[in-house]
Amino acid sequence: MASTEESRKSFANSVLRFLVYYGFDGLDMDWEYPTARGGIAADAENYVALLKVIKEAISPWGLTLTTAVPIDDALLGTAYDASAMAEIVDYVHLMAYDYVPSTSKVTGLSAPLSAIKNTVSNWINAGLPAKKMILGIPSYGRNYVLENENKHDIGDPVLNAGLPGDYTSEDGFLAYYEVMQIVNDQFLFMESVEIDGTNYAYGSGEWITYETEATVRTKAQYAIDEGLGGIMMWSVDTDDFQGLYGKKFPLLSAINDVIKKT
Incomplete structure (x- = not known):
């Protein structure tokens, strides 16, 4: 789908029709991952080309284009061109979690702040402006x-x-x-x-x-202090949306409280 100009335009046009028909504000592209999982080396360039065609299709309609990216430094160097992507998309969602997966043979922290800071720095050094980076915080x-x-x-x-x-x-x-x-x-x-x-x-x-309410506040404050573009949470359905242990959406609310104070 991303390998030819014809297929990219076909996809972009179908995306536009879908977004307009259902009244969405935009599209978040989450390709996990170009060049990996059976991909080819050219997919890094193909992905940039795909994003560009999508942006050209939806931008006249006032729609937003974002993309999600991983924490793997090796993929940053081979699968994603940070500076090229930054020139096209409105924001980049950094999936700053699962530093230690469920398949690990030892205990480890899923979203340690020290590791997140290092990842943020790597993406910025690779050409992604801080103001375009959205920090992902897990609610699981x-x-x-x-x-x-x-x-x-x-x-x-x-x-x-x-x-x-x-x-x-x-x-x-x-x-x-x-x-x-x-x-x-x-x-x-x-x-x-x-x-x-x-x-x-x-x-x-x-x-x-x-995560707890206290730790997501810490991460939210870090994002603000670093001048990042915002915060996203993965995902709202794994927060306490029913308020079983206090108020509804405690993690999302804690993040929002920090943002409101800035």
Whole structure:
């Protein structure tokens, strides 16, 4: 679809019709990832060309074009041309989470602030203006089964990804409210630790990396201090949208509170 001018224009025109018909404000392109997962080396250039054609099609209608990008430094060098993309899109959504995936063999933080700062710096140095970068903050957690429940520090071994939540139904992945259900269960004896702008908890052989209202505030303030273009959260349906453990959308609300104060 991205490899020829004809196919790019065909896609762009179909996108425009879809956006206008349903009244959307714009399009977020999330190709994971050009040049990888069966892609070819030319896909880095093809993606820029595709974004350009889409922008030309939707811009006259006042529609916004954004793109999501990963934290992998190797992909920044091979799959994404930061400066070329920055000249086309309105914003770039940095998916600043899953620094340690659910498949990890040791415990680790999903969204440590120190790693995020390094990634932000790398993208800016590659040619992406800070004002065009949107910082992604997770509203989900990653859970693991500890190999030894008495060894629960960062970097300690795990047996496998943790059990899925009732809602998310995915091994090693929990919505924020599912994390809260576990952390607040007095029979699981969970201990919670805030570190490096994020949080983890352990107990009864389980280990969870997740965000809290306090840690998302820290990340939001960092984005503001660095002059980034904004903040996005992945995703609203994994925040506590029903208010089971307090007010509705506690993480999203905490981020919004910080933004309103600037």
